[in-house]
Amino acid sequence: MGHHGHIELTTNFYGITDLASKSVFNFIAAFGFIAIAVLSLLSTNNVKFRSMLGAVIIVVSVIPLLALFSSAMWIDSLGGFPAIGSGQGVIKYMALxxxxxxxxxxxxxSNTQKWISVVPVIIVLLWIGGMKFTLLEAKGIEDLVVSSPFMSWMYSIWDVQTTSNLIGIYDLVAVALLVIAMFNHRFMLPAILMSGAVFVTTQSFLFSWDAALNESSILSTGGHFLIKDLWYVINLFVIWHLTKDRQNVELN
Structure with missing residues (x-):
């Protein structure tokens, strides 16, 4: 339901936009995610469904990720940052x-699986954190920050750009800590907590930012963008689980 810009950009990239209506492509995307949801439920009690679940997830994520090769996904004037609402939204499929x-x-x-899980977290924090130093992104997050009971106080101390810069610095520090933690597990817990705070705060916008929801499709396009950060929370859980398993092996 509703209009989803990144779906149209994806179909444009593959040259198939004219083959069907937008509602048909929306239905195909919805079917993919519903299949993931059903397989997720089945795989919790039956291991044999997990490889099937993984395969569907890969297909659903690779299709939009390949569309990143489209120039429409990037902001050339900013040196190649992902476009807000399309490029940024599609980049999040790396976590999936x-x-x-x-x-x-x-x-x-376990070490390979950890790197597979941590790379998307590093990429999104590095890229979107870097964007916080631009006026475009500073203005783009203003409504979100104003709505947040956890962050709105920042505007009473700093202006819009400085507030955005500080958020960007936090993101980049989290990236540095994650990289260090991959080589020294003593830093893994603070790295996960610091990175996780970014994604959990993003989820809070679903409740504080009125534009995240609408009557016709429950989640607005902005809401869809925000809720995708749950994939990164899962990545962090996987990283923590693998780290604990390795520590247990080393102790034994």
């Missing part, structure tokens, strides 16, 4: 792809 790979290939070493 990582989940699919880990499910499909459980035989991979």
């Amino acid at each position: 792809l990582a989940i699919g790979i880990v499910l499909v290939a459980p035989q991979l070493s």
